[in-house]
Amino acid sequence: MMKDVSFGQYYPAESGVHRMDPRFKLVLMLFYVVLIFFVDTFVGYLAYLAFVLLMTGLAKVPLRTLLRSLSGVGVMVIFISIINVFFYGGGEPLWSWWVMSVSVESILHALKMALRIMLLVMGPALLTFTTTPTALTDGIESLLSPLKLIKFPVRDVAVIMSIALRMIPTLMEETDRIMMAQKARGASIDTGNIFRRIKALVPVLVPLFVGAFRRAEELAFALDSRCYNASPKRTRYRILKPGARDAVAVLAFAAWGTFVILSIVLFDFDTMIYNAISAAIGG
Amino acid sequence: MQAIVLDKVSYQYQLDDTNLVAVNEVSLSIEEGSFVVLLGANGSGKSTLAKMLNGLLVPSSGEVRVFDELTSCEEDEVVYRIRSRVGEIFQNPDNQMVASVIEDDVAFGPENLGIPHEEIVERVDWALRAVGMEAFRSHSPSKLSGGQKQRVAIAGILAMRPKVLVLDESTAMLDPRGRAEVMGVLAQLNKNEGMTVVHITHHMDECVAADRAVVMSEGRVVFDGTPKELFSDPALVERAHLELPPVTQVATLLHESGLPVALGITDREELLEAICRLK
Amino acid sequence: MSIEISHLGYTYNPKSPYEKRALDDVTLSIKEGDFVAIVGQTGSGKSTLVQHLNGLIKHTEGKMRVFDIDLDVRRPDYKRLRFAVGMVFQYPEYQLFADTVAKDVAFGPKNAGVEKEQIQARVEDALRAVGLDVAEISERSPFELSGGQKRRVALAGVIAMQPKVLVLDEPTAGLDPEGKKDVLALVRTLHQSVCPTVIMVSHDMEAVAEVCSRVVVMQEGKVLYDTTPAELFEKEEESLQRMGLAIPEAVAIANRLRERGWTLPAVLTPADLAAAIVATVKGGSL
Secondary structure (H helix, E strand, O other): OOOOOOOOOOOOOOOHHHHOOHHHHHHHHHHHHHHHOOOOOHHHHHHHHHHHHHHHHHOOOOHHHHHHOOHHHHHHHHHHHHHHHHHOOOOOEEEEEOOEEEEHHHHHHHHHHHHHHHHHHHHHHHHHHHOOHHHHHHHHHHHHHHHHHHOOOHHHHHHHHHHHHHHHHHHHHHHHHHHHHHHHOOOOOOOOOHHHHHHOOHHHHHHHHHHHHHHHHHHHHHHHHOOOOOOOOOOOOOOOOOOHHHHHHHHHHHHHHHHHHHHHHOOOOHHHHHHHHHHHHOO | OEEEEEEEEEEEEEEOOEEEEEEEEEEEEEEOOOEEEEEEOOOOOHHHHHHHOOOOOOOOEEEEEEOOEEOOOOOHHHHHHHHHHEEEEOOOHHHHOOOOOHHHHHHHHHHHHOOOHHHHHHHHHHHHHHOOOHHHOOOOHHHOOHHHHHHHHHHHHHOOOOOEEEEEOOOOOOOHHHHHHHHHHHHHHHHHHOOEEEEEEOOHHHHOOOOEEEEEEOOEEEEEEOHHHHHOOHHHHHHOOOOOOHHHHHHHHHHHOOOOOOOOOOOHHHHHHHHHOOO | OOEEEEEEEEEEOOOOOOOEEEEEEEEEEEOOOOEEEEEOOOOOOHHHHHHHHOOOOOOOEEEEEEOOEEOOOOOOOHHHHHHHEEEEOOOHHHHOOOOOHHHHHHHHHHHHOOOHHHHHHHHHHHHHHOOOOHHHHOOOOHHHOOHHHHHHHHHHHHHOOOOOEEEEEOOOOOOOHHHHHHHHHHHHHHHHOOOOEEEEEOOOHHHHHHHOOEEEEEEOOEEEEEEOHHHHHHHOHHHHHHOOOOOOHHHHHHHHHHHOOOOOOOOOOHHHHHHHHHHHHHHOOO
């Protein structure tokens, strides 16, 4: 039932992006996300969009899968767009009533905000489509390893992440089972008004939590039996080795990133767009 | 060589204000290379005993020695040596795996032990083949059946190259097919690799192929002998709250009604011959 | 007929890469008093079928009626259905959630809209029916009970709804021999007293032979056999084996003896078989 969650699911394919060293993908994704907050021009957003579409193509991920990752934020995007259209309060109002006012600027601004949210979701989604959970945790563990010097428990964090990822499908199945059992006893989990549904969560959450603690206890015995923490000198089954394609990716990303930064300063076509639209409307 | 020796081992714990005794002065030794089945009903103490075999639990009195090292020793080196020599698999197939990909999970034990990379790869390959799961190496654990998950758990322990395999009720949550898969793997490991196996269960039919059967009841050992001897003692089986396999039940009932059928028959063909001789 | 199922079909995730035909042209009638076992390999559709019985899943083809509740309409009366058909899942002890046993058992009746004054009586009746001591257990937390007690409390929680049909999914899963005996005895008692119709999904052929009056064998979403245990195990041993299902040992032995010329009445349990052999040998009739 709850198993078709598109965001965060690995999409298996043979592509250069899939084969990249996860550490590079993680770091580049970080830059991608940080940079987006500095972008406020249409050219910049267009560059981002082009980047996402190009990456999706290179990764051999179908467009539909990428778009499905937006389903989670659909409501938020619409909500924010509406707020911005009516309350941005910049430029000459085309229509106003009480505290709300719509202007060419507010519409364009809403469009930009919507784009920003969607791009913010699609980038990391692409990361998870092209990187297995194992590769992700290995990559994060490797990137965090310098923190070992300040006694940060990098290995523990990595194992916790790995266990959490491994447990997600199992916990989802268990939630399903518990919900079915309580529904069978007449609980109104997916019917009734919002208050009834929230109250109906208790018979699901309590067993889930109790179950989770039980699992944790059993896992602890398993971890002990498998000599977790036996040796400070821990070795790896999977070895991350950067390759030529990672170097190419970094260079390409750097070039793109530079373009985006320049576009913020140099190519401000926004005023032109604004003027063109205002003229078209008949201002 | 005695792999594991228990000397007057007891385990007590407090629940509310009462002192409960789970294991009561048990003395036992497990010989290397043997296949021992430890039987008992729920509450007999068998699971607690299982956890004392590799030092997960330490006895409140008495000693447990694993290859001549005390499990109560607090030195890390000894603790982990014991645990890597006596590998343990538990009841719930889901709560033993830590990675989202099977081969990574099997590699977890050797990684913790600091085994060099190339050797880990070899061990993972070997372990998966030994349990018949190499085709699933890149799969996720969540889509496997119970029997398959337990086999992966066994592989995860095998990769540490233990001398003894302890299975703490590992077949209790499996369907008949899963149980057969696991028992098959154990028999093969014992026969072909000389692995010492201690299998803890409440299913009596799982001890038919074993060298030795030990029965626990209320924290004590009430039987220690061959499976055949055990099956021939229906009164004991009942006292221990266990149940004879159906073939043996028939043999027992026939014997008790005065017919010349031996007790303790576990093989269907043997029983059929005995019955046909009644004509 | 209490339950009428006619040419039922169900497909998971239609039109997607995960499409799976779970049920295919299933026709079945269950009447009051039946004690039906549904058996089959994992993936045979038995769980899917059973989840249709109390409305957790809605069929995509065919017709279905439970008592007077029509399940073909767009919005069947699931509320009434769930209180007429009580369902106990596998490892039901994992769904306990309330502060006290009494409150957990009362959950079902409360949802059914039973009046406050009557709930107490229902809870007590249900606890007694599963063999628990009301005074001793009502106010305890379900989480401090033993596994066997927890399972009984979960069972009581369903019985308290006074369903006319009881559906059990692997009721003996994970239990030791004595626990199994107790649960089967309990189910049999319930069948003879408060829940006249029982449907049991099980892997345990020995248990099926012992308590059920009818067996439905499923494979790949279809019903292959629908007959009495004696008929099924005596006549279809080979095909069951090919499907990966075992038959009770006692029946297998009886079949072998019959092949060697013995004349035996229908047997289902080791006790039956032993008695039959003794009678044959001592009675001198072969």
